[in-house]
Amino acid sequence: MSEKIFEISFGIISYAGDAKGLAFEAISLAKEGKIDEARETMIKSKEGITKAHRFQTELIQGEASGNKTEMSVILVHAQDHLMNAMNFQQLADEFIDLYERIESK
Incomplete structure (x- = not known):
């Protein structure tokens, strides 16, 4: 596997993992009734996905330009x-x- 594919793969893993963790944190905040904080945390989570998606886009653009991507388990x-x-x-x-709806009752 090329060094570039390795870096891209771990960029995706890192940002996507952080984004998932923030989304889970947002659910916990909402469960505690902290709806505004939960929504702010989701904004951060979505920013992480955007960063991960940029790495993926780099791969897609490479393939579209005729550069075959070497597949690997990573x-x-x-x-x-x-x-x-x-x-x-x-x-x-x-x-x-849903937690917001429950809180408003």
């Missing part, structure tokens, strides 16, 4: 992290909305 793992974090964010947004 790259597949990175993609898995990114997709799981994005799914978790969607669920976190829903949980926050």
Whole structure:
């Protein structure tokens, strides 16, 4: 595996992992009734996903330019992290909305 693919993979893993952790933290904050803090934490989580997605975009642009990407378990793992974090964010947004609805009653 090339050094560049290795760096991109770990960039995705790092930012996506941080983003998922922040989304989980946001759910905990909402559960405590701290809805505004939860939403602010989700903003940070989404910023992390944006950074991870930039790494992924670099790969996609390379492929579109005719540079074949060497597949590896680490790259597949990175993609898995990114997709799981994005799914978790969607669920976190829903949980926050639900906790907000509960708090308003």
